[in-house]
């Protein structure tokens with residue numbers, strides 16, 4: 057079997073790449089190890105930058121997103137018994153975010169690919185990539201897929217990045233001494249905008265998915281097990297961390313999903329080797345506090361699509377050769393912003409009283425200085441494409 061671009065992984069990066077290449081007349085085959093139901097139901101990120109929304113709409117897969125997505129023009133920072141709004145409409149006019157679940161983006165992309173007769177293969181066992189220096193091919197379940205190029209879109213734990221020969225990639229990484237417990241609950245959101253709460257008990261985030269569904273995150277120890285968090289404990293902790301301003305009561309309801317996400321910063325450079333190009337979590341991970349992971353994956357794919365389109369149209373590898381260099385400035389901006397938001401809002405066990413005062417002073421600065429708030433706002437809504 058032969059295709060122009062072999063895509064490993066049917067997450068947002070792999071599916072969007074396959075769709076955008078199709079629009080340019082370039083063939084691809086997507087190899088995904090999990091089932092379609094699994095990737096469509098995996099609850100993960102929920103905040104889309106303006107540039108991500110624009111990309112999906114321009115690609116013809118934004119119809120449901122525009123109908124069901126929740127546009128937001130601000131977020132709240134809650135700490136010290138008070139609520140502080142970061143007003144995007146004033147600080148970054150014309151740019152906002154849209155709350156729309158990652159699994160909804162995945163469903164829309166799968167539907168579009170299948171409607172166009174795209175070759176998506178789910179539950180593919182034992183994917184491996186070979187010949188990356190010059191003549192790449194993938195093997196899986198006794199079959200072979202020859203390609204001009206392989207796109208490694210298989211996330212942090214995939215097979216693409218580890219297939220790069222030793223010594224080629226430089227890795228930059230940091231682990232955090234906590235994780236996030238994420239829950240999805242059948243209850244109307246208790247606030248209109250997202251609430252990022254700094255609390256001595258640990259960080260909490262109130263987000264949403266629809267007028268009937270709320271999404272919450274709690275800072276928990278790095279080795280936490282979702283099984284240790286029965287629903288009553290989750291609600292009690294969310295209330296303790298969020299009901300800290302006068303007049304705010306958290307509505308509770310049935311919890312329908314629960315999971316622990318480790319917090320990690322990671323970049324592998326360069327994001328390419330020979331005919332292999334890494335995109336999304338396969339190349340970099342951010343802690344979710346800045347809501348950047350999914351948006352970075354989309355940004356990589358935008359750049360890779362242009363480079364591949366030029367390659368297949370003209371034979372010139374100039375843009376492909378510059379792929380990593382073109383992506384990394386945005387990747388590192390998101391790395392810094394995600395680390396900064398994480399440091400600003402979480403409690404660190406080894407922080408002394410002095411460090412806690414610095415954190416509060418920093419929060420006071422962000423919520424009182426327009427310049428500091430604009431820094432948060434322009435990073436949060438996403439740097440221009």
Ligand code: FAD
Nearest residue numbers: 065067068069089100101210211214336337344347349350
């Ligand atoms: P992925 O979505 O990871 O997709 C990779 C795909 O490759 C998967 O479908 C996987 O099954 C497949 N794959 C892996 N290995 C193989 C293989 N060997 N063969 C074939 N296929 C393979 N970001 C936020 O902003 N906020 C959040 O709350 C948030 N929560 C998250 C929770 C979890 C548990 C995780 C893992 C990530 C979370 N993220 C969050 C990050 C965000 O979801 C990712 O940045 C985003 O999914 C990146 O998309 P991707 O397509 O690069 O990778």
Ligand code: DHB
Nearest residue numbers: 101102263344345346347
């Ligand atoms: C959501 C996730 C995030 O990581 C974040 O910073 C904001 C919202 C969410 O899943 O809704």
